[in-house]
Amino acid sequence: MSYNFKEIEEKWQNKWIQEGTFNAKQDFTNKKKWYGLIEFPYPSGQGLHVGHPRSYTALDIIARKKRMEGYNVLYPMGFDAFGLPAENYAIKNHVHPKIITDRNINNFRNQMKSIGFSFDWSREINTTDPAYYKWTQWIFIQLYKKGLAYKATIPINFCTGCKVGLANEEVVDGVCERCGSPVVQKEKSQWMLKITEYAQRLIDDLSTVDFIDEIKTQQINWIGRSEGAEVNFQIATENSIVLDENKKVKKVNAEKDNLLIYTTRPDTIFGATYMVIAPEHELIKKYANKIVNLEEINEYKEKSALKSNFERSELNKEKTGIEIKGIKAINPLTNEMIPIWVSDYVLITYGTGAIMAVPGHDNRDFEFAKKFHLPIKQVIMPVFHGKGDGSIKPDKENTKREIVNVIVKHPTENKFLCVNNDKFGFKTFVMGGIEKNETPFDAAIRELKEETGYIDYKLNYISDFKYESIFYAKHKDINRDIICYTVVLTLNSLKQETVSEEEKNIQYPVWIEADKIFDYLTIDEHKYIYELYRNNSAITNTESGILINSDFLNNLEVSEAKNKVIEYIENNKLGKKKINYKLRDWVFSRQRYWGEPIPMVYCEDCGWNPIPESELPLVLPEIEYYEPGENGESPLAKQTDWVKTKCPCCSKDAVRETDTMPQWAGSSWYFLRFMDPHNSECLASKEAIEYWSPVDWYNGGMEHTTLHLLYSRFWYKFLYDIGIVSNEEPYKKRTSHGMILGTNGEKMSKSKGNVVNPDDIIKEFGADTFRVYEMFIGPFDQVAPWSMETIRGCSKFLNRVWNMQEILIDGENYLPEHEKMIHKAIKKISLDIEEMKFNTAIAEFMKMTNEFYKDKKINRAEYKTFLQLLNPFAPHITEELFTKMGEKKTISESEWPRYDETKTIDDEIKIPVQINGKVKTIINVSKDITQEEIKNIVNNNENIKKLIEGKTIVKEIYVYGKIYNIVVK
């Protein structure tokens, strides 16, 4: 028999809402508070997605448990209702966005109510309500007053579809995140928020909060702190620079200028063989009359302006660039004249928009240098240290040598020559020492002939790069410190001379397929040079290594060299140490209608000023046409009556800002409004903030980590600085849920036709089944495909819970045969909920249910506990059954079951007995058994006796309560 979920669910939902069962208590006194938050939704026209309830149910379970544990719980819901879809709909259908938004909100609210969430609906908020956005505008004015909001004309991402500027973060795959239109670069005057001023604090304070590691890592990487230096390179017209006989700059017969670059690797400055500036760099304008090929450069500049940042950085893109002719730079440390190039692989928005190129150790510079035949110079030498029995032995002799490694290619096949030294287990390329008076090349061909007999070669190249290797050479019984060169040859033919007997006894040559080389070689360094050869790449793993070709930095470790060069740069006034962040300021203007008006006024005489706070909220005017202007002006710009105003300072004619705020504005502080949603005096009362802050647990999507989550932390810190809130971080704990995919394992989308509508599921199976299923679907933090089969299993489970009434017997205490199981279950389920391991908690319920059915009985005490534990997951059915049992209180009013730790431990335990780590038998013993006792039992076990017969017992290991392992030989 299946139960009538429809009737039961409606009954309880109505009761909860009518009685305000889950409304937070207003008293700020004795009860401990707990504030649970989930990201409030944008009420889209499609209605609730099955992904939303995953997060809502999870925190609903936690919230319900917290209430039963005696907390004063705040679990609110609201709507982030400004946004583009409503505006686009309005443009198309000439309906005010508010009308659509309200309709969608009603739909969302009903859907959420039908799932039985324990939200405090009395605190519902809506970001488009003037009573709400009054405070969003107020916060903006405070930011402005503190100098954190400013106007800037910068190249921004311009969406060709929405006709609006987008923050970089909103551009996804080169198209607008919301509308999918291509994004181009366009100059616009924008309001900006100085989030960068908070960059360091946003990193540092992550150590004070309980966010999952992925989120912390992602935010830290996004903010992207790097330590380096800003260095000035002198520039001058080419014909004014005089070189000496060593091609060093002797003097400059003209006024010199500086080009400031930022680098994280000042230690590689001796390897800087050219410079690159971004196409937008001011240098071009400044030197317009000195640049010989200006026309060409301007053309290049125009072309790159058409590309979005994404296109400019597209994968595998062939590097492009133009050399600036007529002016040159001087490397301040090598004193060499180096060329300046323009290329769009350098971005104007990061650092100073100019770089020193070190093609020896940066792959982008390397590729660029190869394409345009620019000099490549190694300044860092990697150092390898022998591992294991290859590591240095202090008592052995130390020797130094130079070595050549030879990569030899087969004349016709894609194979490489290796040598196999079976005796010592080495498999290497041809290699050997470089004798006195020999070049690496001489040594290479000599070794090739001696070791393998091949003589008919052609030279590909001698690598410019060398490395050092320090190890113990067991075949010679000495320590070695070798500098290694690499020579690459191709054989013309397999013509071979005889190899000496002596050589033959040591090793023999083998041809290895290109794709097997890596597995074949036994020496890491050879794998490394093969990688460099195959990928044709620069030496980029230069976090450590020794400086070479770098004058006073030679022989220093990278970290020492960094310090020393910065010291030198600062002492010689060439530049300074500098910390840089990838994070950029927040572009805060949107040329849209459906957003909070920015409360600023422009006056010819007084410039920009905020409107008086007494005039807030600055209400969005009613308009008829929602289309943006052709050049991307906000639709508000056409509302001349509204735009015309008086200057708040001098009362002369002035105009209003017509841009509106981004959607992120309202959501950057909404959790504060929930604390005191109806306050008209301030954004929330001081005492409400004191009591409810911070949010104890915030769950949301991973996709909001670098946008919303970071923005709201920024605003909160600002509010702390101006004394509105009293702690530095808004959220004590942040977790994240995985996405729910369609049944085909792909992301749900209308176009793929794999969207599951929660309404259909609830109609067919009920809200409780829906909730249980969403929690049983898989690990909470991971993606999970939807499955109609599994949901039937959950429905079956709840039916079994309902039908347990048929085997219900009296009893006010747990039955002895069930006692341990119940105590264990209370412990496991309580813990699983806190750790968001909802799937295993549900498995525990199912296991218990199976037990009760097997025993054909469950007593009242047991059923009661079972229902209380299950209540947060399936609130309706459990409340109904609880009432049917004749309980006077509802479950929501009851107390969370307690367990007795001593009753979760079994008296008799099973110990697997292993021989050499393989389980051979399992014995039942008392939990308090000693190793001696267990040894006796094991040694008398027929099975074990047989298996260890004739073998020596080396060791016997007993891990208390877990395992017994006998090690035999």
Add this chain to the structure above:
RNA sequence: GCUGAUGUGGCGAAAUUGGUAUACGCACAGCACUCAAAAUGCUGCGAGAAAUCAUGUGGGUUCGAGUCCCACCAUCAGCACCA
């Protein structure tokens, strides 16, 4: 390319965080109830005749590895010429 995840039966997945691999569910098969089916309730269910072998692949550490280390492969996601 970089970063981060993930990889376990036919499928979704467990595994006390280094100690019996495959809990729980689905699917499947059998039995009971039924005239029959559905529903429900039991039982079985990694491979192999067995010894044994199985947690993407190959190494390593360990008495013992799904779990830790190294290398690689595949899938997914995010980011990017960030100097």
